[in-house]
Amino acid sequence: xxxxxxxxxxxxxxxxxxxxxxxxxxxxxxxxxxxxxxxxxxxxxxxxxxxxxxxxxxxxxxxxxxxxxxxxxxxxxxxxxxxxxxxxxxxxxxxxxxxxxxxxxxxxxxxxxxxxxxxxxxxxxxxxxxxxxxxxxxxxxxxxxxxxxxxxxxxxxxxxxxxxxxxxxxxxxxxxxxxxxxxxxxxxxxxxxxxxxxxxxxxxxxxxxxxxxxxxxxxxxxxxxxxxxxxxxxxxxxxxxxxxxxxxxxxxxxxxxxxxxxxxxxxxxxxxxxxxxxxxxxxxxxxxxxxxxxxxxxxxxxxxxxxxxxxxxxxxxxxxxxxxxxxxxxxxxxxxxxxxxxxxxxxxx
Amino acid sequence: xxxxxxxxxxxxxxxxxxxxxxxxxxxxxxxxxxxxxxxxxxxxxxxxxxxxxxxxxxxxxxxxxxxxxxxxxxxxxxxxxxxxxxxxxxxxxxxxxxxxxxxxxxxxxxxxxxxxxxxxxxxxxxxxxxxxxxxxxxxxxxxxxxxxxxxxxxxxxxxxxxxxxxxxxxxxxxxxxxxxxxxxxxxxxxxxxxxxxxxxxxxxxxxxxxxxxxxxxxxxxxxxxxx
Numbered sequence: 308x309x310x311x312x313x314x315x316x317x318x319x320x321x322x323x324x325x326x327x328x329x330x331x332x333x334x335x336x337x338x339x340x341x342x343x344x345x346x347x348x349x350x351x352x353x354x355x356x357x358x359x360x361x362x363x364x365x366x367x368x369x370x371x372x373x374x375x376x377x378x379x380x381x382x383x384x385x386x387x388x389x390x391x392x393x394x395x396x397x398x399x400x401x402x403x404x405x406x407x408x409x410x411x412x413x414x415x416x417x418x419x420x421x422x423x424x425x426x427x428x429x430x431x432x433x434x435x436x437x438x439x440x441x442x443x444x445x446x447x448x449x450x451x452x453x454x455x456x457x458x459x460x461x462x463x464x465x466x467x468x469x470x471x472x473x474x475x476x477x478x479x480x481x482x483x484x485x486x487x488x489x490x491x492x493x494x495x496x497x498x499x500x501x502x503x504x505x506x507x508x509x510x511x512x513x514x515x516x517x518x519x520x521x522x523x524x525x526x527x528x529x530x531x532x533x534x535x536x537x538x539x540x541x542x543x544x545x546x547x548x549x550x551x552x553x554x555x556x557x558x559x560x561x562x563x564x565x566x567x568x569x570x571x572x573x574x575x576x577x578x579x580x581x582x583x584x585x586x587x588x589x590x591x592x593x594x595x596x597x598x599x600x601x602x603x604x605x606x607x608x609x610x611x612x613x614x615x616x617x618x619x620x621x622x623x624x625x626x627x628x629x630x631x632x633x634x635x636x637x638x639x640x641x642x643x644x645x646x647x648x649x650x651x652x653x654x655x656x
Numbered sequence: 657x658x659x660x661x662x663x664x665x666x667x668x669x670x671x672x673x674x675x676x677x678x679x680x681x682x683x684x685x686x687x688x689x690x691x692x693x694x695x696x697x698x699x700x701x702x703x704x705x706x707x708x709x710x711x712x713x714x715x716x717x718x719x720x721x722x723x724x725x726x727x728x729x730x731x732x733x734x735x736x737x738x739x740x741x742x743x744x745x746x747x748x749x750x751x752x753x754x755x756x757x758x759x760x761x762x763x764x765x766x767x768x769x770x771x772x773x774x775x776x777x778x779x780x781x782x783x784x785x786x787x788x789x790x791x792x793x794x795x796x797x798x799x800x801x802x803x804x805x806x807x808x809x810x811x812x813x814x815x816x817x818x819x820x821x822x823x824x825x826x827x828x829x830x831x832x833x834x835x836x837x838x839x840x841x842x843x844x845x846x847x848x849x850x851x852x853x854x855x856x857x858x859x860x861x862x863x864x865x866x867x868x869x870x871x872x873x874x875x876x877x878x879x880x881x882x883x
Contacts, residue, residue, distance in 0.1 A: 362736075362737075384736040384737070385696075385699075385700070385703070385736055385737075386696070387694045387696060388696065388700055388736045388737040389736050389737050389738070389740075390736055391732060391733050391734060391735065391736045391740055392732060392733075392741075393733050415738075415845075416738040416788065416843065416844055416845075417736065417737035417738035417739075417740075417741075420738055420740075420741035420742070420787055420788065421736065421737075421740065421741055424732065424741055447848055457848075503694075505694055505695055505696050507686075507696050507699040508686055508690065508695040508696060508699070510690065510695065512690065512694050512695055525845070525848060527693075527694045527845065528694060529693075529694075529845050529848045529849075530848055530849055530852065531848060
């Protein structure tokens, strides 16, 4: 293992300290004392709070999703390990302003249990919450057992839309059907070319040959559909898009938002090759791409590989999607999308 | 070995012995996890049980139930992942069962007999299954925990004292953990491996075996049953 770290058991704490040192002032954020939790300082009364979180090691998520029009708090655990209930409860208490909290996390056993325990405690304390489990990965269970699927890059879309609904002063109850509809229209698949190394163990999580790739990889390097020979970017993109499109299925005339995500080590150069082909395949199928986000947005340490996420949009979701948001890594503006620096291509309209 | 009751300080000793054993075996537990998961199970276990040790060290408790409660809360509060809530639930539900015991055996501030201990871990195991949704055969820690509970219940039926009961539970938990190598996972991250998980023992089941082995050795150690 070759990583810039001090001590493995202090990484997460030191990372959050560095994050707040960098962005605390500009984004009006602070860390909750003694916890790997980042919260916004200023939240209007009576607005639903949006809280997200999960294990660390996936940066920029979850920390960089905190900002205006996005999340109000991010709760992080140890690397690839869900946070315990106490910091989740503390995060919600720190940002909740009388209208309850909308909580978003990936569908993993550990996250499910810890967030459930936190919600039970919050209910005892009289704080209403609704928890949305994100389950967009097509590789981890068949379509009729979606609630067994893993949560992947669609977390970002869910945080964006929940933030927009909260800014519009939607009530917790009114947010639920919109968010559930948006979630049901999200599909993701990942491909890994190399393994991640969890600092605490210092060894690659899995072994994979120089000429191999794993299709259907999970956010922590869990295996998916299976191993094949490494193929050219065009073939990989075509295979990924066709698996996603067939699963929902997305149909001719659908509008989508897309994420082409690096798992960590894969360069923007490679991602744009994948993006180029993905756009061609979608255009061929008559699927309109409203916006594309390209970059390392939800990573798995230094794993090489990528993920593609599509979210089906309707008029209401487009309006929410395009509403202004500004966090350290996720910038959205109304009208003609002005993408973040990592996304010079924009959409394909 | 003849003490019929586990007293408050005995329960503290058992759990602190488990903390030491988990710390020692943490690398091996992570290695088991690396075969089917992300390889950090031992780290989470060590973090959780270090918190248990810190909560019990030098503290005074009114009853064995209170000790189990404190251990459970320490695990939920520190370990994170799936293992924190699951092991935390095991001890918290065991504590609740001890507080409400009575017909199931003797469980009081004075101590816990084998019947009450078995009933407590039965309740704890039921809580674990409820919280995690796992059943026997899913290749999870439940596959070591349920055999251990059955062994405790059989020991109680045969009138064995807690030390003998914990010995049987340790043997049963270890056998259960070994048996997980023949299973295809239906819960947890290993389930994505399908048949690729065959031949690998479940890391969580191994942790349960390690915990009961530590309990057993602590009770069997010279001087541990001073009256």
